Amino acid sequence: xxxxxxxxxxxxxxxxxxxxxxxxxxxxxxxxxxxxxxxxxxxxxxxxxxxxxxxxxxxxxxxxxxxxxxxxxxxxxxxxxxxxxxxxxxxxxxxxxxxxxxxxxxxxxxxxxxxxxxxxxxxxxxxxxxxxxxxxxxxxxxxxxxxxxxxxxxxxxxxxxxxxxxxxxxxxxxxxxxxxxxxxxxxxxxxxxxxxxxxxxxxxxxxxxxxxxxxxxxxxxxxxxxxxxxxxxxxxxxxxxxxxxxxxxxxxxxxxxxxxxxxxxxxxxxxxxxxxxxxxxxxxxxxxxx
Amino acid sequence: xxxxxxxxxxxxxxxxxxxxxxxxxxxxxxxxxxxxxxxxxxxxxxxxxxxxxxxxxxxxxxxxxxxxxxxxxxxxxxxxxxxxxxxxxxxxxxxxxxxxxxxxxxxxxxxxxxxxxxxxxxxxxxxxxxxxxxxxxxxxxxxxxxxxxxxxxxxxxxxxxxxxxxxxxxxxxxxxxxxxxxxxxxxxxxxxxxxxxxxxxxxxxxxxxxxxxxxxxxxxxxxxxxxxxxxxxxxxxxxxxxxxxxxxxxxxxxxxxxxxxxxxxxxxxxxxxxxxxxxxxxxxxxxxxxxxxxxxxxxxxxxxxxxxxxxxxxxxxxxxxxxxxxxxxxxxxxxxxxxxxxxxxxxxxxxxxxxxxxxxxxx
Numbered sequence: 001x002x003x004x005x006x007x008x009x010x011x012x013x014x015x016x017x018x019x020x021x022x023x024x025x026x027x028x029x030x031x032x033x034x035x036x037x038x039x040x041x042x043x044x045x046x047x048x049x050x051x052x053x054x055x056x057x058x059x060x061x062x063x064x065x066x067x068x069x070x071x072x073x074x075x076x077x078x079x080x081x082x083x084x085x086x087x088x089x090x091x092x093x094x095x096x097x098x099x100x101x102x103x104x105x106x107x108x109x110x111x112x113x114x115x116x117x118x119x120x121x122x123x124x125x126x127x128x129x130x131x132x133x134x135x136x137x138x139x140x141x142x143x144x145x146x147x148x149x150x151x152x153x154x155x156x157x158x159x160x161x162x163x164x165x166x167x168x169x170x171x172x173x174x175x176x177x178x179x180x181x182x183x184x185x186x187x188x189x190x191x192x193x194x195x196x197x198x199x200x201x202x203x204x205x206x207x208x209x210x211x212x213x214x215x216x217x218x219x220x221x222x223x224x225x226x227x228x229x230x231x232x233x234x235x236x237x238x239x240x241x242x243x244x245x246x247x248x249x250x251x252x253x254x255x256x257x258x259x260x261x262x263x264x265x266x267x268x269x270x271x272x273x274x275x276x277x278x279x280x281x282x283x284x285x286x287x288x289x290x
Numbered sequence: 291x292x293x294x295x296x297x298x299x300x301x302x303x304x305x306x307x308x309x310x311x312x313x314x315x316x317x318x319x320x321x322x323x324x325x326x327x328x329x330x331x332x333x334x335x336x337x338x339x340x341x342x343x344x345x346x347x348x349x350x351x352x353x354x355x356x357x358x359x360x361x362x363x364x365x366x367x368x369x370x371x372x373x374x375x376x377x378x379x380x381x382x383x384x385x386x387x388x389x390x391x392x393x394x395x396x397x398x399x400x401x402x403x404x405x406x407x408x409x410x411x412x413x414x415x416x417x418x419x420x421x422x423x424x425x426x427x428x429x430x431x432x433x434x435x436x437x438x439x440x441x442x443x444x445x446x447x448x449x450x451x452x453x454x455x456x457x458x459x460x461x462x463x464x465x466x467x468x469x470x471x472x473x474x475x476x477x478x479x480x481x482x483x484x485x486x487x488x489x490x491x492x493x494x495x496x497x498x499x500x501x502x503x504x505x506x507x508x509x510x511x512x513x514x515x516x517x518x519x520x521x522x523x524x525x526x527x528x529x530x531x532x533x534x535x536x537x538x539x540x541x542x543x544x545x546x547x548x549x550x551x552x553x554x555x556x557x558x559x560x561x562x563x564x565x566x567x568x569x570x571x572x573x574x575x576x577x578x579x580x581x582x583x584x585x586x587x588x589x590x591x592x593x594x595x596x597x598x599x600x601x602x603x604x605x606x607x608x609x610x611x612x613x614x615x616x617x618x619x620x621x622x623x624x625x626x627x628x629x630x631x632x633x634x635x636x637x638x639x640x641x642x643x644x645x646x647x648x649x650x651x652x653x
Contacts, residue, residue: 185388190376191353191355194405
């Protein structure tokens with residue numbers, strides 16, 4: 001409704017801008033000092049040689065090397081698949097949560113957030129046990145007389161681990177979106193002759209797009225830049241961008257090249273997210289997010 | 291809109307709804323207990339009652355959004371109790387209007403036709419026609435949020451009517467509108483309903499609205515229908531204490547039944563004999579009864595048959611004069627026409643009424 005910031009008597013008096021700025025100042029300071037400033041340093045570094053002279057060679061090296069192009073492609077692929085995985089697992093869960101009582105919802109939310117309460121390393125090692133050759137999945141498959149497939153140290157392992165962590169980031173915005181849908185819309189559609197599936201495709205799904213978009217953006221960007229879970233579950237065979245930023249910075253000690261890899265990731269991810277949101281926004285004719 | 295006005299001859303004579311012993315429990319509580327109801331085709335019937343009385347639950351069972359725990363729901367002789375809502379033919383207008391916010395008004399109205407696989411050309415024609423009928427031509431390309439509350443209400447009505455439903459179901463459709471618009475729109479809806487002749491069930495808690503629009507009113511409380519009758523009967527001859535107290539203002543006078551009178555049934559109230567109409571079987575002589583008399587039907591006289599009392603207070607209210615008369619049976623409120631003689635405070639008067647304008651019920 002268009003009642004935001006309005007009372008029955010008229011428009012609310014806005015707080016003075018200086019008061020508002022004062023309230024936002026701590027957050028702005030943290031972002032400016034700890035995020036924007038280092039980002040500039042990062043960009044500046046990426047255009048330098050190890051000796052400090054200006055150069056494009058770091059980018060030329062990255063873009064010229066099929067290995068690194070492959071790494072970038074694989075990173076985006078894993079991020080996209082994780083996003084799709086979270087949507088496929090998270091959407092039914094959010095739908096289920098919507099109909100529950102406040103009490104049940106609290107428990108379900110706790111369940112959803114539980115992976116975030118455990119250290120990333122411990123959680124990843126947990127998956128190592130579960131997916132490993134002596135783990136329960138392999139045991140069940142062997143008992144059934146099947147040869148257990150290789151579940152560890154590949155994209156599938158990373159995908160499983162990432163969907164597990166990222167699910168909450170997808171479901172929570174989705175819940176927000178679903179909760180904002182007028183509960184009489186689906187009965188209204190049914191009354192007009194729409195069976196259950198049609199109601200979902202034509203009413204619920206399009207109206208929850210803002211939540212899906214928000215969730216997808218968070219999951220995609222967090223996955224593209226995640227390090228610990230892919231490193232442990234993917235092992236040396238799954239090569240993702242953050243891993244190379246890490247090795248270039250700590251092993252090879254080529255900081256300018258590490259900066260260039262990092263910045264390529266930032267630019268590509270941001271570009272994709274902006275394009276994606278623009279696309280959805282145009283389709284719906286309204287601003288949904290960002 | 292007068293009750294005597296018959297639906298037009300040209301109207302389709304269908305839409306006979308019958309509820310037989312319909313029950314529903316929600317959250318362990320029986321919300322609707324054994325509701326029986328039958329409409330005439332083309333009738334405008336209102337379910338009236340306070341919140342929680344089961345009227346909306348009843349409507350949702352008619353629409354199919356809730357399944358009945360027991361009983362039978364029939365439309366034109368077809369048992370639809372187990373038919374899912376999307377296979378019933380009910381045009382429903384929700385309190386929130388429930389317009390699809392991501393679709394234009396034209397797409398909202400066309401939704402039901404699309405579901406019925408009506409070809410595009412005919413669909414466009416029908417949408418244009420119904421939008422013109424509700425006065426929304428030119429709004430087809432807008433989105434619901436670009437419309438005022440009254441326009442949204444009309445759009446919701448158009449969407450419900452375009453599918454030519456068996457029944458038009460209105461769930462408190464006027465309650466989100468301001469007072470003036472509410473009266474105007476409800477007059478429009480009644481006029482439209484008379485014209486197209488679709489049987490209509492309105493759910494409301496607004497007794498004035500119910501009296502103004504309905505052919506018949508079913509007054510509901512605690513999941514049962516207390517009285518189902520024409521507005522005049524509901525108002526003048528309430529069948530139960532609840533109906534009497536819920537609608538308008540009423541004088542409730544306790545007495546004992548005294549046998550048939552020349553008109554209606556006689557009753558001893560504080561030493562005086564008055565008469566009223568029992569809604570059903572007349573009570574046994576000597577039974578404790580309560581007489582219900584609306585302030586508008588009481589006439590004041592200097593003497594004669596009736597309840598004697600002293601005028602305590604008079605107020606000029608514009609459309610009428612309100613007097614309070616203290617009698618042995620308690621205070622009696624009287625609404626006199628604006629041009630009646632205003633009695634003096636302290637004057638001795640007799641309160642009398644036509645027996646057919648009052649009712650009595652066992653207490």
